[in-house]
Amino acid sequence: MENEKYFTNKEGHLVIGGVDALKLALEYGTPLVAYDVSQIRSQIRAFKEAFAKRKFPAVVSYASKAFSAIAMYQVVAQEKAHIDVVSGGELYTAIKANFPMDKISFHGNNKTRAELEMAVEHQVGVIILDNFYEIELLSEVLAEQDKNIRVMLRLTPNVSAHTHEYIQTGQADSKFGFDITTGQAHSALKKVQANPQMELIGLHAHIGSQISAVAGFQMEVANLFKLINQWNAQDHYQPKVINLGGGFGIRYTEEDEVLAPDVFVGAIVDEVKAQCDQLNLKVPEIWIEPGRSIVGAAGYSLYTVGSRKNLPGMTDYLTVNGGMGDNIRPALYQAKYEAVLANNPTAASVEKVHLAGRYCESGDILIDEQSLPATKPGDIIAILKTGAYGYSMASNYNRVPRPSVVFCENGYAQIVVKRETYDDLVSNDCFLEKEL
Numbered sequence: 001m002e003n004e005k006y007f008t009n010k011e012g013h014l015v016i017g018g019v020d021a022l023k024l025a026l027e028y029g030t031p032l033v034a035y036d037v038s039q040i041r042s043q044i045r046a047f048k049e050a051f052a053k054r055k056f057p058a059v060v061s062y063a064s065k066a067f068s069a070i071a072m073y074q075v076v077a078q079e080k081a082h083i084d085v086v087s088g089g090e091l092y093t094a095i096k097a098n099f100p101m102d103k104i105s106f107h108g109n110n111k112t113r114a115e116l117e118m119a120v121e122h123q124v125g126v127i128i129l130d131n132f133y134e135i136e137l138l139s140e141v142l143a144e145q146d147k148n149i150r151v152m153l154r155l156t157p158n159v160s161a162h163t164h165e166y167i168q169t170g171q172a173d174s175k176f177g178f179d180i181t182t183g184q185a186h187s188a189l190k191k192v193q194a195n196p197q198m199e200l201i202g203l204h205a206h207i208g209s210q211i212s213a214v215a216g217f218q219m220e221v222a223n224l225f226k227l228i229n230q231w232n233a234q235d236h237y238q239p240k241v242i243n244l245g246g247g248f249g250i251r252y253t254e255e256d257e258v259l260a261p262d263v264f265v266g267a268i269v270d271e272v273k274a275q276c277d278q279l280n281l282k283v284p285e286i287w288i289e290p291g292r293s294i295v296g297a298a299g300y301s302l303y304t305v306g307s308r309k310n311l312p313g314m315t316d317y318l319t320v321n322g323g324m325g326d327n328i329r330p331a332l333y334q335a336k337y338e339a340v341l342a343n344n345p346t347a348a349s350v351e352k353v354h355l356a357g358r359y360c361e362s363g364d365i366l367i368d369e370q371s372l373p374a375t376k377p378g379d380i381i382a383i384l385k386t387g388a389y390g391y392s393m394a395s396n397y398n399r400v401p402r403p404s405v406v407f408c409e410n411g412y413a414q415i416v417v418k419r420e421t422y423d424d425l426v427s428n429d430c431f432l433e434k435e436l
């Protein structure tokens, strides 16, 4: 059975990728992050299909900071999509996954020389240049290695959260990218054009994350084209590609508005065509970088119920065996989620609890007000839609090992990231050899 949020089987248990969530908890232990891989695939396909049906040349590049693992890169490769990486670690993981290097975009606002060397050595598809320091560093690396590389310029598109309620990254004072209002972007263009080892394939911008309206993307496109029009007039430069970043929102709870990939893509394509028509410019290829919208809804966090603190006249605390170490988002962004009891997600609720984590922080509350049926220690609770920026932002706070990650599809489950052990936790520790 399916409702909008989850599937159940004939026993009435939560099902993830065709696998009973209770069986997953029993076999792999909790906390456990379980992905329904077919949901990941269908989101990638939905974005690709939205461009294909409009016959618009496009690239869908999964923003892998949302969840990075060898198996995840394998799935993206199977779906013939690109990825973006933001660190040597993500790039290394992609190399280990045999991900096609020419389908990688390398991002970051402070890439190190070693990371740039690695990217050039492996000939990643494109390095997305963020600042002047990086242009210099990359020039040196290219000269040393005697290699060429494709680049894009990341621009700050000047779409501000003061006018739209977004998580900001595209406003003029953002730490990311070259500012377009002060002429910095134009100097960057000149520097890159002057370097024969860099092939400038296009321009990049990203306005923020968890966006649930098309207006910000339309404004981003309009602002980019204003600039392209100027650069075309002054420098005869027109980009082959415009990369509009990610940020497509998902529905975590009933409060969230959500738009289908097709709606976002439709609005973007229409705006790009309209701008090109109006300004008489060549139509570029569009690249997008969805992260959250690819993996967010596909991920479930399974926890075991432990202690309870009853507070007469107040809301009780029900504590699970995970928390901010495997999902920092509630503590960091006051992010909201919904949970269900895995053995009976549709059971009528009898109370509201603070669903608390096990970490030594008062702020470690996974869900502030969660309606639940009666629960007892040992029950399995599933928090829904934790697939983006959950495991990827996990930590070892309190020296709690990170959970394992399991991929489920067509009724089969496979561990894709092993649970950390206590030995893993101390594996990089060194004994103090002598008194300091």
Ligand SMILES: Cc1ncc(COP(=O)(O)O)c(C=O)c1O
Pocket (backbone or CB within 6 Å): 063, 066, 107, 169, 206, 208, 209, 210, 245, 246, 247, 248, 289, 290, 291, 292, 293, 388
């Ligand atoms: C450059 C860039 N691209 C893509 C993304 C992915 O964003 P989201 O996960 O919101 O789609 C981010 C993160 O916000 C980003 O900074």
Ligand SMILES: N[C@@H](CCCC[NH3+])C(=O)O
Pocket (backbone or CB within 6 Å): 065, 209, 210, 329, 333, 388, 389
């Ligand atoms: N980590 C953030 C999103 C950041 C996107 C990275 N540019 C979140 O969980 O919502």
